[in-house]
Amino acid sequence: MQKRVNKQVALASRPEKNATTEHFRIEEIAMPQPAEGEILLRTRYLSVDPYLLRVIKGIQTYAPVNPGDVMFGRSVCDVVESRDPGFAPGDTVFMYSKWQNYHLAKGESLKKIDTSEIPASAYLSVLGHSALTAWGGLLDVGQPKAGETVVVSAAAGAVGSVAGQLARIKGCRAVGIAGGKAKCDHVVDFLGFDACVDYKSPNFEKDLRAAVPNGIDVYFENVGGFVFDTVLSMLNHSARIPLCGLISHYNADEPVTFRHWGQMLTQLVRIQAFRVSDYVPRMDEAMADMKRWYSEGLLKNHESIAQGIENAPTAFVDMLSGRNLGKQLVKLD
Ligand SMILES: NC(=O)c1ccc[n+]([C@@H]2O[C@H](COP(=O)([O-])OP(=O)(O)OC[C@H]3O[C@@H](n4cnc5c(N)ncnc54)[C@H](OP(=O)(O)O)[C@@H]3O)[C@@H](O)[C@H]2O)c1
Numbered sequence: 612m613q614k615r616v617n618k619q620v621a622l623a624s625r626p627e628k629n630a631t632t633e634h635f636r637i638e639e640i641a642m643p644q645p646a647e648g649e650i651l652l653r654t655r656y657l658s659v660d661p662y663l664l665r666v667i668k669g670i671q672t673y674a675p676v677n678p679g680d681v682m683f684g685r686s687v688c689d690v691v692e693s694r695d696p697g698f699a700p701g702d703t704v705f706m707y708s709k710w711q712n713y714h715l716a717k718g719e720s721l722k723k724i725d726t727s728e729i730p731a732s733a734y735l736s737v738l739g740h741s742a743l744t745a746w747g748g749l750l751d752v753g754q755p756k757a758g759e760t761v762v763v764s765a766a767a768g769a770v771g772s773v774a775g776q777l778a779r780i781k782g783c784r785a786v787g788i789a790g791g792k793a794k795c796d797h798v799v800d801f802l803g804f805d806a807c808v809d810y811k812s813p814n815f816e817k818d819l820r821a822a823v824p825n826g827i828d829v830y831f832e833n834v835g836g837f838v839f840d841t842v843l844s845m846l847n848h849s850a851r852i853p854l855c856g857l858i859s860h861y862n863a864d865e866p867v868t869f870r871h872w873g874q875m876l877t878q879l880v881r882i883q884a885f886r887v888s889d890y891v892p893r894m895d896e897a898m899a900d901m902k903r904w905y906s907e908g909l910l911k912n913h914e915s916i917a918q919g920i921e922n923a924p925t926a927f928v929d930m931l932s933g934r935n936l937g938k939q940l941v942k943l944d
Pocket residue numbers: 660661662741744765766767768769770771788789790791794833834836838854855856857858859860885886887888930931932933934935937938939
């Protein structure tokens with residue numbers, strides 16, 4: 612039998628600005644042994660998410676990670692050994708875990724998932740919290756109506772890719788904003804948005820205006836900065852902005868200013884920030900929708916998958932700089 616090796620990713624130091632792989636270290640640790648009532652799990656997939664940048668910088672402090680601490684996140688894990696009668700080897704679960712190959716947990720922190728027809732990784736992408744974020748933010752906060760124009764930033768990423776597809780499902784014109792031609796092609800050709808505009812192009816403002824001939828009714832905000840400012844100038848009366856994220860601000864050196872902020876008043880725009888945790892109580896309802904649309908082929912899923920726990924820091928850093936297409940995951944060996 613192959614020897615089991617247990618590795619983990621710890622935070623080596625806090626980044627002041629951009630996170631690099633130098634801010635992490637890989638440590639080899641002992642294999643845990645389950646006590647009575649405990650379950651030994653092997654991580655199959657780890658999710659790496661933008662909010663962790665704020666966590667490791669010490670800005671988001673409700674779940675702190677200090678230098679020396681092991682990184683954490685959502686994961687899909689397989690039960691290896693169980694001393695809880697509710698779980699057995701062969702079960703696959705969703706959970707919050709450390710960035711670690713093997714770990715122990717109690718049954719109440721695990722949710723069994725069915726991978727017979729749905730790939731395990733989808734529970735961290737199109738059937739996971741990224742999708743729940745898009746579902747709550749777009750459908751509940753954004754209130755899109757058929758025929759309206761919905762613009763989504765970071766449209767090729769985990770949350771944005773779902774938000775734009777939900778807009779299409781609701782009969783809206785979905786326009787994405789993403790970095791680079793390859794991503795924009797993916798957003799239109801694979802995800803089925805009506806249009807996608809490259810915010811890195813010098814023609815960004817002109818291209819966006821051409822893509823929204825009837826103005827913008829809902830703007831699903833993931834990035835902030837000049838992208839937000841440009842969108843502001845095209846908002847319709849009573850437009851809604853679900854404020855999901857501001858990734859361009861997370862490392863900003865300068866104060867962020869908006870030339871078109873007055874549009875918020877002129878057009879009586881409603882902006883509402885939300886967190887995925889607001890919608891966790893409605894997870895079953897959201898996932899029933901997502902599973903139906905996914906099985907009907909209305910919802911496409913794309914994942915970028917890094918291999919091995921050693922590559923988790925690279926996957927995280929690459930995702931922050933936009934090298935991912937769709938949800939960034941790490942598959943553990
Ligand atoms: N409110 C909540 O509860 C909640 C939950 C989950 C996520 N979020 C937020 O939602 C946003 C998307 O998260 P995600 O998990 O789906 O990540 P993601 O979109 O899969 O990956 C992040 C993407 O952000 C884009 N990006 C990075 N720096 C940028 C910049 N300076 N300007 C414009 N775009 C930039 C990159 O795409 P490009 O190549 O297109 O630049 C990158 O691929 C983030 O702001 C995140 O914090 C919020």
